[in-house]
Structure formats: structure tokens, C-alpha cells
Amino acid sequence: MREAAPADAALIVLGGTLSHGPVTLRIVEVEAYGGPPDSEYPDPAAHTWPGIKPRNEVMFGDAGHLYVYLSHGIHQCVNITCRPAGEGGGVLLRAARVEEGHDVVEHRRPGIRPRSLARGPGNLGRALGIDLSFRGRDVLSSSSSSMSAPVLLPASRDLTPVTFRPDPVPSRLVASGPRVGVSREADRPWRFWIDGAPEVSAYRRSPRAPAPVRRAGGSGGDGGQ
DNA sequence: TGGATGATCGTC
DNA sequence: ACGATCATCCAA
Numbered sequence: 001m002r003e004a005a006p007a008d009a010a011l012i013v014l015g016g017t018l019s020h021g022p023v024t025l026r027i028v029e030v031e032a033y034g035g036p037p038d039s040e041y042p043d044p045a046a047h048t049w050p051g052i053k054p055r056n057e058v059m060f061g062d063a064g065h066l067y068v069y070l071s072h073g074i075h076q077c078v079n080i081t082c083r084p085a086g087e088g089g090g091v092l093l094r095a096a097r098v099e100e101g102h103d104v105v106e107h108r109r110p111g112i113r114p115r116s117l118a119r120g121p122g123n124l125g126r127a128l129g130i131d132l133s134f135r136g137r138d139v140l141s142s143s144s145s146s147m148s149a150p151v152l153l154p155a156s157r158d159l160t161p162v163t164f165r166p167d168p169v170p171s172r173l174v175a176s177g178p179r180v181g182v183s184r185e186a187d188r189p190w191r192f193w194i195d196g197a198p199e200v201s202a203y204r205r206s207p208r209a210p211a212p213v214r215r216a217g218g219s220g221g222d223g224g225q
Numbered sequence: 226t227g228g229a230t231g232a233t234c235g236t237c
Numbered sequence: 238a239c240g241a242t243c244a245t246c247c248a249a
Contacts, residue, residue, distance in 0.1 A: 031232070033232070045232070046232080047232070050246085053245080053246075054245080054246095055244075055245055055246085069231095069232080069244085069245095070231095070242095070243065070244050070245085071231065071232070071233050071234095072230090072231060072233050072234085072241075072242070072243080073231090073241070073242030073243035073244075074233065074234075074241065074242060074243080075233050075234075077232065077233080079232085092232060094232090120233070120234065121232070121233075122233050122234065123233090123234080132244080179232075180232075180233090181231085181232050181233070182232055183231090183232095204233090204234095206231095206232090207238095208231095226248100226249085227247105227248095227249095228246105228247095228248090229245105229246090229247090229248105230243105230244105230245090230246085230247105231243105231244105231245100233241105234240105234241095235239105235240100235241100236238105236239085236240095237238080237239075237240100
């Protein structure tokens with residue numbers, strides 16, 4: 001995947017595979033995130049919104065690197081950066097199907113049914129075996145574990161490469177809708193998934209997000225997925 | 226320094 | 238509907 005507008009990058013990532021050691025995941029659900037207020041794709045919901053900080057620095061680096069963050073003290077969620085150096089943006093990996101290394105993933109997530117092994121961004125990170133120490137890891141040049149630029153945190157001791165391979169999905173199979181969990185700009189339709197894929201996570205709107213804008217008519221709920 | 230805050234998830 | 242749990246940010 002090369003640099004692209006966030007939504008375009010999301011469509012490039014969708015359907016592709018991410019491999020780490022024995023495990024290969026096929027990405028079936030993603031979300032696009034943009035940059036700070038003065039950027040080309042301003043996005044109040046993005047971690048880049050406040051500008052460059054130690055936590056989000058790799059989001060402002062080259063495209064094709066891992067941005068991993070800790071969510072609610074529990075979940076390690078994985079993004080692939082998608083903007084040229086100096087701009088901010090990335091693609092959050094929200095759900096995937098386990099294609100290889102099923103036994104390993106099952107060991108990491110005991111008792112979970114197959115379709116849920118990598119369902120949800122936190123679960124996906126766990127399934128792949130990616131944690132915060134993987135921040136900055138290059139996923140395009142399959143050869144290495146190179147960092148995007150300045151190494152700011154201890155690199156992971158696990159040098160096993162993390163590799164992304166695109167595998168575009170026909171557009172008729174791609175669905176899109178509001179983003180999950182975010183309190184601002186929730187209705188920007190920057191969540192994309194493979195229509196009908198059983199591994200896609202259930203839609204959950206943030207309780208902090210304002211009520212969705214409804215169309216005239218009275219009672220018709222829009223629903224969406 | 227320390228209090229508040231999540232791009233969540235499983236269970237209640 | 239709720240609580241777990243901690244890196245990070247920001248106010249002071």
C-alpha cells in the first residue's frame with residue numbers, strides 16, 4: 001500500500017492480508033482516519049487531530065508503517081499509516097478472518113469461535129500478536145523490521161516481520177458506513193467492510209457521539225450495519 | 226505530579 | 238448498561 005487519501009487507503013487495505021510469523025489475517029473491516037485541522041484531510045476523530053505528539057508520531061511518518069495504540073488500558077489496536085511524511089493519517093484495522101495460523105490464534109484467544117478470533121480492533125491486534133512495541137514497524141518492505149524514522153520507543157524484541165499484501169476487493173462487495181466508537185465526526189462514512197463477511201464487527205455508536213442526522217419522514221430509522 | 230480520558234470488549 | 242485498566246495528555 002502506498003500513500004493515498006485516507007478513504008482510498010482504506011479501500012486498498014480492505015481485503016489484503018497481514019502476516020506476522022505463522023499467522024495471516026485477511027482484513028474484512030477498516031476505518032479511515034485523517035489529520036489535524038490544517039491538513040488536507042482534517043479529522044476531529046483522529047488521533048492526529050491534536051498535532052504531533054510522542055504517541056502519534058509515527059502517524060506523521062511515511063505510509064506503510066504500523067501505528068499501534070492502547071485503548072482503554074486493555075486493547076492494542078493496529079493502524080497502517082497512509083500519508084506522506086509530515087502529514088497525518090492512517091487506516092484502523094477493525095476485523096479480519098484468520099487464514100493461516102489458526103492454532104496459534106486459538107491459543108492466544110482460547111474458546112473464541114472462529115469468526116470472532118479477530119473481530120474488533122483490539123481482538124485483531126491480540127490475534128496477530130501485535131503490541132505497542134511494534135509501533136513504527138514497516139509492513140511494506142517485507143524484508144525488515146525497520147522503523148519509520150526516529151526510533152522513539154524500545155523496538156520490540158520480536159523481530160519477526162509484519163507484512164501487508166494488498167488484494168483489492170471488487171467495489172460491488174464493499175459496504176461503508178459511520179465509524180465505530182468515535183465521539184466526533186462519527187457519521188463520516190469512513191468505515192468500510194466486505195459486505196456479508198461474518199467476521200465484520202457489530203456496529204456500536206459511541207454514547208458520546210451526537211445523535212445521527214436523520215432524514216425527514218418521521219419514524220423511519222436508518223439502521224445501517 | 227496527578228486526575229481525566231478513551232478509534233474497546235465481554236458480561237451483566 | 239457497565240466496569241476493567243493504563244499509556245498518554247494536560248493542568249497546575
